[in-house]
Amino acid sequence: MKTKFKVFFQNLSFQRKIIVISFAASLFPLLLLTFFSIGTIQHFIIEREKSNNQDNLTATYQQINLRLTTYEEAIAFLTSSQFLIDELSIENPSNFEQYDLYTNTIVPLFRSIYSQQDTIANITLYTSINLYDHGKYVKKIVPGDITSKFKLNNTTNISYFFDNKQNQIYLYSQLFSAKNTDTNIIVFQLSPEVIFDNLDNISNEPYLLTITNAKKENLFQFSNEQPEQLGFISRLMQTLNQSQIKNQKQLKNDWIITFSRPMYSVYNGVLLLASVACLIFLFAIIMLSLSIIGLSKTVVAPIQKLANQMNDSPENTLNLKPTYQSNDEIGKLYQSFYQMIQQIQELINRVYKSEIKQQKHELRALQAQINPHFFYNSLSLINNKALLTGNQEISEMAQLLSQFYRLSLNNGKSRLSVAKELELTITYAKIQLKMHNHSFDLAIDVDEEIKQYEIITLLIQPFVENAIFHGIDHIEDDRRGKLTIRGKVLNNHLQFEISDNGRGMTAEQTATILTHQGKHYGIQNVKQRISLYYGVKEAIVYTSKLNVGTTVRIILPKYTT
CATH class of the missing domain: 3.30.565.10 (Histidine kinase-like ATPase, C-terminal domain)
Structure with a gap:
């Protein structure tokens, strides 16, 4: 079978051989280019989506971080209030002292925070001091209250607690006094809807935004994906590909923000471009067929003539004159060949200029070798001047620098003795x-x-x-x-x-x-x-x-x- 095909191919006319070889040589690269183009398009679209996701994630991070920072600054203001700390240092306060503490200290301070941060649901002081409860502002710590779920570490660090049953977020920090050892905790009660407000319009594309805490508890989740509005192709792609592009970013309180896009929505754009690529491929096949048939009738003789000229002796080749006058591709090939011959002649003439440039480079290299000696001589001059002026510190520093650079340059060698390396290192340490x-x-x-x-x-x-x-x-x-x-x-x-x-x-x-x-x-x-x-x-x-x-x-x- 192989021999029969070989004989058949050899008996074909030269023109038909060109057609067969051109088709075989062009079709496979064209197929490869088409698939590569589709893959490249897919890659860049996915990378673009990842970049867009990162931008959306960064915007979400900055928005939430700004809100949390505002709340943390407010609670830090209260826990660092020396006036409040001093007022809470009273042991066994009387009813009048409690009334004075409520009306003149705690309530004004808390209301000042409310006036600036009206999104805080409650501000409460939980205390072990023998005080009466005062509305939502002051509560005595009792077993089973919300503070029993807090992780208190006897510091003023600000911490978060999520009550998933009540769907409330608590921001708390301890307040310390040097005069007593009572437990005082400032607690902000926050609603997730307030903290995560305006996070449902980040992008017009389908996306899923999830915010979880360190315990993997879901603080917030939003998805604008609407399956009933998807077309047939989108639903099919959603069924075949359930994966997502995910980007994550962690806040300083260990909350994790996850922004993800479904892959099927990304591939919607790829599908259109892939269809266009396939149409271009079919069009290219048709044009390729027509081009090969047309070119095979006109390129054989001129190319053969050009090949004969190229195989001529070098002396004759360098003295060739244009013999094919045309503006088609073959004419350009002839022109390029004659231009190449002229460039070769010019390159021969440039050899002498290259030798001159080489000599200049050698001179620069010699100057580069002189520079270190100039540096050492300069340090030696600084040393001598310092000795003459009696400045021992400058003299020692100049000597150390000269010794360090002399050893580190090492005459351009890559190795040296351990003794010299230690001398270099000790000089640097000095x-x-x-x-x-x-x-x-x-x-x-x-x-x-x-x-x-x-x-x-x-x-x-x-x-x-x-x-x-x-x-x-x-x-x-x-x-x-x-x-x-x-x-x-x-x-x-x-x-x-x-x-x-x-x-x-x-x-x-x-x-x-x-x-x-x-x-x-x-x-x-x-x-x-x-x-x-x-x-x-x-x-x-x-x-x-x-x-x-x-x-x-x-x-x-x-x-x-």
């Missing part, structure tokens, strides 16, 4: 000591044996920099900072440790510091360099404890790869 006015201590504990080996440049210094700026600089108590650099040979490896007694990190921060999620790009750069030079991916290990300090351990093979 510079930081001067910049920090000797506010921390520097301790060096390095075995002499380790100094004979080689490592890559600037391996230890980024960790020292990180320990100072992210650790020691953030000590919040009266501890004096301490930076320790250790180095030793351990079996067949070199081990370095950089320790600080700074702020430390949480377990989550420790887990992400070496990943792309972290913000310590210098450390990630060192990790990548170690992986490239040594072929070791787990050479850096962090251990840290919050408010105690951080230690990073670097373990490398004795010999570089």
